Amino acid sequence: DIQMTQSPSTLSASVGDRVTITCRASxxxxxxxxxxxxxxxxxxxxxxxxxxxxxxxxxxRFSGSGSGTEFTLTISSLQPDDFASxxxxxxxxxxxxxxxxTKVDIK
Amino acid sequence: xxxxxxxGAEVKKPGESLKISCKASGYxxxxxxxxxxxxxxxxxxxxMGIRYAGDSDTRYSPSFQGQVTISVDNSxxxxxxxxxxxxxxxxxxxxxxxxxxxxGDLCAFDMWGQGTMVTVSx
Numbered sequence: 001d002i003q004m005t006q007s008p009s010t011l012s013a014s015v016g017d018r019v020t021i022t023c024r025a026s027x028x029x030x031x032x033x034x035x036x037x038x039x040x041x042x043x044x045x046x047x048x049x050x051x052x053x054x055x056x057x058x059x060x061r062f063s064g065s066g067s068g069t070e071f072t073l074t075i076s077s078l079q080p081d082d083f084a085s086x087x088x089x090x091x092x093x094x095x096x097x098x099x100x101x102t103k104v105d106i107k
Numbered sequence: 108x109x110x111x112x113x114x115g116a117e118v119k120k121p122g123e124s125l126k127i128s129c130k131a132s133g134y135x136x137x138x139x140x141x142x143x144x145x146x147x148x149x150x151x152x153x154x155m156g157i158r159y160a161g162d163s164d165t166r167y168s169p170s171f172q173g174q175v176t177i178s179v180d181n182s183x184x185x186x187x188x189x190x191x192x193x194x195x196x197x198x199x200x201x202x203x204x205x206x207x208x209x210x211g212d213l214c215a216f217d218m219w220g221q222g223t224m225v226t227v228s229x
Contacts, residue, residue: 001169032212032214034214034215034216036152036216038152043202043219043220043221043222044144044152044202044204044216044219045219046215046216046217046218049207049209049214049215049217050209050214050215055215055217087151087152089152089154089215089216091212091213091214091215094166094168095154095168095169095170096154096168097154098151098152098153098154099151100151101151101152
């Protein structure tokens with residue numbers, strides 16, 4: 001199985017900060033990576049797919065980059081709605097696997 | 108509007124069977140794959156499996172193969188996740204989610220149900 005490792009596990013930040021979350025794959029996954037946001041008590045929401053394609057309706061402050069084994073999710077200016085957990089997921093090969101998650105909380 | 112409406116919370120005893128549902132609306136059900144994701148209390152997301160609603164093609168994560176069954180009823184645009192013998196360790200939130208296709212390959216879950224909480228306790 002492909003292991004997905006996110007860092008950091010927790011991130012404390014303030015409104016307006018630039019935030020970067022990293023996701024590393026245990027082997028190359030090309031660009032078959034998606035990012036999700038999950039607010040407490042809610043279902044996950046798709047933000048980015050194919051590593052860098054912004055899902056329709058997602059604010060442009062979210063961006064994704066990377067290929068192969070290293071990927072990043074960047075929030076250019078953190079907003080109050082963005083305090084949540086973020087997960088990456090690889091779709092390169094079965095079984096599809098998620099990262100363990102990164103919680104973004106208020107500093 | 109695309110929606111996935113899941114059935115309500117369940118409380119069951121170990122050894123009991125269960126089938127939870129996910130009713131789709133707002134899109135052509137049989138043209139998409141639909142999947143299930145588990146979230147243990149306070150933990151991360153785990154991919155369980157997917158089913159193409161247009162035929163019987165089903166893929167399971169090895170962690171869930173033989174433990175659950177994913178099925179669909181195209182006449183009512185509904186997907187199901189079922190257990191024949193629940194364990195306490197099955198206590199979790201379960202999400203259904205629709206898959207999108209990126210140039211011929213499945214590449215993300217774009218729409219999610221609200222989740223069904225399953226509690227297994229004696």
